Amino acid sequence: xKRVTENHTPALQIRQLSKTYGDHFEALKGIDLTVESGDFFxxxxxxxxxxxxxxxxxxxxxxxxxGSVSVFGHDIDADFANAKRHIGVVPQEFNFNQFERxxxxxxxxxxxxxxxRRVALERTERxxxxxxLWERRWEPSRTLSGxxxxxxxxxxxxxxxxxxxxxxxxxxGVDIELRRSMxxxxxxxxxxxxxxxxxxxxxxxxxxxxxxxxxxxHGRIVQNxxxxxxxxxxxxxxxxxxxxxxxVAAPEVDGYRIARTDSHGLEVxxxxxxxxxxxxxxxxxxxxxVLSMRNKTxxxxxxxxxxxxxxxxxxAA
Amino acid sequence: MNRKEIWIAFxxxxxxxxxxxxxxxxxxxxxxxxxxxxxFLIFGNLIGGRIGEMAGxxxxxxxxxxxxxxxxxxxxxxxxxxxxxxSKFQRNIEELLVSPxxxxxxxxxxxxxxxxxxLGIGVIVTLLSLYFADFSIHNVPVTIxxxxxxxxxFSIAGLLNAIFADSFDDISIVPTFILTxxxxxxxxxxxxxxxxxxxxxxxxxxxxxxxxxxxxxxISGVTDINIGWAFAMVCLSIAVLFSITLxxxxxxxxxxx
Numbered sequence: 001x002k003r004v005t006e007n008h009t010p011a012l013q014i015r016q017l018s019k020t021y022g023d024h025f026e027a028l029k030g031i032d033l034t035v036e037s038g039d040f041f042x043x044x045x046x047x048x049x050x051x052x053x054x055x056x057x058x059x060x061x062x063x064x065x066x067g068s069v070s071v072f073g074h075d076i077d078a079d080f081a082n083a084k085r086h087i088g089v090v091p092q093e094f095n096f097n098q099f100e101r102x103x104x105x106x107x108x109x110x111x112x113x114x115x116x117r118r119v120a121l122e123r124t125e126r127x128x129x130x131x132x133l134w135e136r137r138w139e140p141s142r143t144l145s146g147x148x149x150x151x152x153x154x155x156x157x158x159x160x161x162x163x164x165x166x167x168x169x170x171x172x173g174v175d176i177e178l179r180r181s182m183x184x185x186x187x188x189x190x191x192x193x194x195x196x197x198x199x200x201x202x203x204x205x206x207x208x209x210x211x212x213x214x215x216x217x218h219g220r221i222v223q224n225x226x227x228x229x230x231x232x233x234x235x236x237x238x239x240x241x242x243x244x245x246x247x248v249a250a251p252e253v254d255g256y257r258i259a260r261t262d263s264h265g266l267e268v269x270x271x272x273x274x275x276x277x278x279x280x281x282x283x284x285x286x287x288x289x290v291l292s293m294r295n296k297t298x299x300x301x302x303x304x305x306x307x308x309x310x311x312x313x314x315x316a317a
Numbered sequence: 318m319n320r321k322e323i324w325i326a327f328x329x330x331x332x333x334x335x336x337x338x339x340x341x342x343x344x345x346x347x348x349x350x351x352x353x354x355x356x357f358l359i360f361g362n363l364i365g366g367r368i369g370e371m372a373g374x375x376x377x378x379x380x381x382x383x384x385x386x387x388x389x390x391x392x393x394x395x396x397x398x399x400x401x402x403x404s405k406f407q408r409n410i411e412e413l414l415v416s417p418x419x420x421x422x423x424x425x426x427x428x429x430x431x432x433x434x435x436l437g438i439g440v441i442v443t444l445l446s447l448y449f450a451d452f453s454i455h456n457v458p459v460t461i462x463x464x465x466x467x468x469x470x471f472s473i474a475g476l477l478n479a480i481f482a483d484s485f486d487d488i489s490i491v492p493t494f495i496l497t498x499x500x501x502x503x504x505x506x507x508x509x510x511x512x513x514x515x516x517x518x519x520x521x522x523x524x525x526x527x528x529x530x531x532x533x534x535x536i537s538g539v540t541d542i543n544i545g546w547a548f549a550m551v552c553l554s555i556a557v558l559f560s561i562t563l564x565x566x567x568x569x570x571x572x573x574x
Contacts, residue, residue, distance in 0.1 A: 021574070053574075059415045062574040081318055081417035089415055095408035099340070104333075105412075111329025112416035114322020156412070 009073045011037045011164045011195035012058065017067035018219075019053050027053040029219040030067065035197055035212070037072070037163070040190045042206035042227070043199045045216035051199045052092060054216070055168050059089040071164055085113065088162035090153045092169045098142035102133055102152050105141060106159050113160035120159065127155035130185065147178045154182070158189070165189070166197045171205060183209060207231070232272070238296040239276075241266040244289040253282040267296060318417050326418040327426050334430025337400055345396070345434065346441075349388050353442045356384050357449040360506065372508040372539050377450040382533040383505030386467065388442045390525065393435030393468040394496060397427050397475035398488045405479065410572065420566035424476065424559070431472030432465070439464060452536055459544065460535030466551045467528040471496075473558045480565050480572065499525045504533075509541045524554060 012035040019028040028050045035041045045051050056062030058069055060076060069076045074083040096105050103124055110120030128134040131151040136144060141152060150170060157165060167186075171179040179202075186209065190196050200206055206213060206227065213230055215223040223230060243264050250260040256279055257269040270276055283290060318326065338345040357377070365376035372379060404410035413423055446452075454460050474491075482488045503525030509517045520526055527547035534540035565571070 056574060060569075060573070061411055061414055063569055081419075084415060084417040087415070091411070093408070095411045097404070097407055097409045104336075108329055108333050109412055109416070112326050112413055112418045114318050114325045114417070116325055160416075 009037060010034045010070075011039065011072060012197065013068075013070045014054070014058075015068045017054070017057065017069060018065045019050075019057060019062065020065045026219055028057075028064075031216070031219070031221050033214055033221060033224065035164075035195060037195055038190075038193060039195055039212055040187075040210045041195070041197045042210035042213040043197060043216060044203070044206060044213060045199075049216045050219045051216055052168055055089065055091075055166055055197075055199065058166060059087050060084065085160065086163045088157035088160065088165045090150075090157045090165070090167040090170050092172065094149050094153065096141060096149075096152065096156065099140055101138055102128060102141055102144070102155075103137040105152065106156055109156045110159045115160060123159055123161070124155075127158055131155050132181075147174045150174060151182070154185075162194070164195045164197070168199050169201060170198070171200065171202060179205075236269050236271055239268045239270060240294050240296050241268060241283075241290050242292045244291050245287075247288070251283060251286050251288060253279055318419065323419065323422055326416070327422050327429075330413075330418075330423065330426025331429050331433070334396070334400060334427065335433055337430075338396060338434050345392075346438070349392055349438050350441055350445065353384055353388050354445060356380070357446060360384075361449050372510065372541070374537055374539055375450075378452050378537060379508070379533070379539075380506055381446045381450045381452060382536045383503075383529045385439055385442050385446060386464070386529050386532045387500050387505055389435045389439040389464055389468050390471045390500060390528070391492070391496065392438040393431045394471040394475040394478075395492060396434040397431035397472045398479045398482070398492075400430070401427055401476055401479035402482050402485070402488045405482070405572070406485075414569075414572065421563060424473075424563055424566060427476050428469060428472040431475060432468040435468040435472065436464065439468070454536055455538040456535045460532065463528060463531040463535060463548070463551070466548075466555065467532070470524075470528075470551060470555050470558065473555065473562055477558060477562045477565070480562065483571075499523050502526075504529050504541060524550065527551060 012033065014031060014033040016030045016032060017028055018026065018030045020026050031050070031054070033054075043051050043054065053062055057064045058071070058076070060080065069083075071083040071086045074086065076083045100108075106124040106127065107117065107120045110123065111117075115123075124137075125134065128137055131154060133144075133148060133151055133155065136148065141149065144152060150173075154167070154170065157167075165186075170186075171182055174182065183205070186196060186198075196209075198206065198210060210227055213223070213225065213227050214221050240261070243266065246263045247260055247266070250258045250266060252258070255274070259267045261267050268276075268279060270279070280290065360380055361377035365380065368376040370376065370379075401410070404413075478488060478491050502520065503523050504520070505525075509520050509526070512520060521542070527542060527550050530540045530542045531544055531547040531551075534544055
């Protein structure tokens with residue numbers, strides 16, 4: 001996982017991309033973005049930030065106002081057929097014919113890429129089996145559960161074996177077990193060389209899966225770096241401690257801000273780079289036994305919220 | 318895409334369209350057949366027997382070509398408009414829009430899909446009409462070519478309607494308020510010789526008059542209009558609508574944000 005290949009042509013190169021809806025609403029304000037081949041890349045941002053517009057332009061469902069996009073060196077305007085051949089897209093909302101059967105949806109999609117029926121059927125069987133849909137292949141797709149429909153869209157996006165897979169919130173509304181199995185599947189195809197771009201609201205997902213990340217807000221890229229580098233920017237982390245004995249008040253320890261959350265819980269703020277060994281030593285001296293410790297929120301989420309909140313207009317207060 | 322890939326994409330769209338209307342056969346195949354049988358019963362047998370002759374033909378033989386052509390027109394049109402708009406509504410048109418399939422192949426795929434239904438219904442109605450009326454084909458090339466061109470013309474028109482449609486109301490407005498009146502006023506049930514000069518001249522701007530009369534000429538040798546002129550009009554209409562529809566697809570307006 002998290003391997004960037006030696007191929008020097010970027011999987012995706014976006015230059016000065018802008019999009020204005022109607023006369024006034026600027027969804028994208030001249031963004032630049034490069035995703036290297038083999039990367040597992042997260043595109044994060046609050047609702048309405050411009051993530052889906054960016055993805056829509058890359059896969060030609062949205063018309064850009066200006067700028068350029070190339071996929072593995074193929075410009076989406078000048079060389080659209082080759083650019084499209086390299087892209088597989090899993091949109092946020094279900095966009096297949098609910099009356100068609102999974103097997104037909106996949107074979108038809110292969111046909112639109114010029115793939116003959118024999119190969120299409122082989123790949124259909126492979127992907128439906130890998131994604132646990134093979135037994136339901138003859139049933140109208142409207143009868144599938146939400147998670148199955150989402151997996152069907154992943155299988156459809158992979159049927160022409162694209163080098164770049166774009167997933168717009170693929171695990172939204174999916175239960176935890178299924179989400180984990182989808183992560184494993186995505187990691188597997190990334191390891192086999194497919195570049196993946198992911199938008200998600202589950203920041204744990206981005207932190208677990210992705211090597212690099214861009215944060216988009218109000219139509220601009222506000223961060224574009226590696227997940228590790230981004231997390232280093234986190235100035236304070238908040239940990240939640242569960243104690244064995246009941247606490248009547250928060251203990252005082254020099255160098256740490258500690259708050260009591262309930263009778264057996266504490267929240268401790270730890271600055272970036274600060275050791276937590278002295279904290280445990282001090283708690284031990286006060287006869288406070290810690291049973292478990294965890295992050296209050298996902299680290300990336302904490303950072304993301306702080307970044308986006310800084311940019312909120314004053315009227316939000 | 319190379320030629321083979323383009324052919325596969327085209328065949329995929331056509332096959333999917335055929336499967337769609339076969340899957341929905343109680344909605345797509347049975348109603349038009351019942352409607353035309355009722356027309357034959359009422360206008361052909363019951364009323365037609367009292368009318369006598371029209372343009373030198375027994376009335377049932379006069380209306381039969383018009384009724385066949387009417388079924389070809391409405392089914393070609395309605396197949397494409399409902400299928401394409403349905404794809405827009407469910408957003409599965411995006412499956413095609415994200416693929417490298419050229420726009421002209423998308424256009425031709427939908428049009429040929431619509432033609433298979435229009436022509437299929439036309440064949441069924443022709444076989445049924447033989448039960449009600451005796452007729453032979455006067456000019457085979459004219460009959461076949463005009464029915465193919467008509468089916469193509471109205472399939473393209475259906476696609477254009479679907480591209481512009483923003484709601485299901487929009488795909489029923491054209492058939493209800495334009496196509497049906499033009500069909501009824503297009504010489505299916507009467508000869509323009511019955512009209513005054515003024516209304517006969519007005520009728521000449523109705524494209525359905527040309528296709529119905531040309532088809533009637535192919536079947537029975539009787540026509541109110543010049544056949545060469547009719548073919549020219551139909552071909553010109555196809556060329557114009559084809560160009561507009563392809564341009565819409567190329568620009569992506571009303572399909573892409």
